Amino acid sequence: METKQKERIRRLTELLKKTDRIHLKDAARMLEVSVMTIRRDFSQEDEPLPLALLGGYIVMVNKPAAPATSQPVAAATRRHHRDDMPIAILAAGLVSENDLVFFDNGPEMPLVIDMIPDEITFTGICYSHQVFMALNAKPNATAMLCGGTYRAKSDAFYDPNNPSILDSLNPRKVFISASGVHEHYGVTWFNLDDLPVKRKAMEHGIRKILLARYALFDEVAPASIAPLAQFDVLISDRPLPAEYAIHCRNGSVKAITPDSEGE
Structure with a gap:
């Protein structure tokens, strides 16, 4: 045993x-x-x-090099920032048995899914092709893809004019990526096309979890997602700047970083 x-x-x-x-x-x-x-x-x-x-x-120790042909094409094309790994590990640790989880179109989302232990059974909702492929690679995950027109630039599916599976589902956890976090402008994103899906997921989600690298604080992207106080949890790769730590405490947002205490 x-x-x-x-x-x-x-x-x-x-x-x-x-x-x-x-x-x-x-x-x-x-x-x-x-x-x-x-x-x-x-x-x-x-x-x-x-x-x-x-x-x-x-x-x-002595990690073998993977053969060039052994990695799936989808996995080989994933790109994430070097600071995404601690965020992905912390986020994956929040996924529990039988959870219904929404993953948005952030570049770190496939990495978050990779870090979820294979033995956990969960259902993932997504609209990104790369995220869908990552979910399909998990042995005990069920993948639900929001349909629509595929746009290669975003590697995602969009259908703003028709009902979505999110209209009738209430994900227990909703993971949202940010391109910027600002005290005045709130949480922002670079791609306007993603806003309707992000906002719908937050509207229906029970626990809204923001993933934001330390370097993105005080940055402002073109599309506004929501004020920081609308999130339940903020996960970052380093302790938050002092003013944002205060902002989170005042707004009842739980900040989780590698140096914070466990859940």
């Missing part, structure tokens, strides 16, 4: 097949244990491990 220690090592190994390294605090949050527990896992293991602790990061 697999011990809890070996299960944690196995899950970390699976995660590191998708990325080069994981911060120790991010790994602890994903596994729902303390940092000291993970450190003990590494120090008490008698057999050689496929992983190693280097400073504050966990890395794969």
Whole structure:
């Protein structure tokens, strides 16, 4: 029988097949244990491990290079910022068994889905082709694609003039990407075409979760999504600037970063 220690090592190994390294605090949050527990896992293991602790990061030992033809085309074309990994790990940790989750068209969304443990059964709603492909790759995920006209520039489907599956569904979690977060202008996005779907998802969603890199604070994009106070949770890769931390507290928005306390 697999011990809890070996299960944690196995899950970390699976995660590191998708990325080069994981911060120790991010790994602890994903596994729902303390940092000291993970450190003990590494120090008490008698057999050689496929992983190693280097400073504050966990890395794969002698990670093999993947053959050029082994990666699906959809996965190979995904692009995300280097600061998206801690956000993706924190966001994935919020997805629970049997959740109904909306994922918008942000570039980090396929990475969020990749970080959700394969054993979790959930349903994902999306309108992005890349997000749909990421959901299809999860063994216990059901993918629901909002139909419409495909636009290659956005790699997404749009149909603003007809009913949407979101009209009759209430996602338990709604993940929304931002291009900018500003105290006065609120949460903004670069693509006007995405606004109707983002707003509809927020209207029907139970828990609205904003994903925003630290570098995007004080930035303003052309399309306004909503005031920051309309979100329940804000996830970022670093502790928020002081004025935004105060803004979140005043608006009852829970801020989650790699250095914050667990949920």
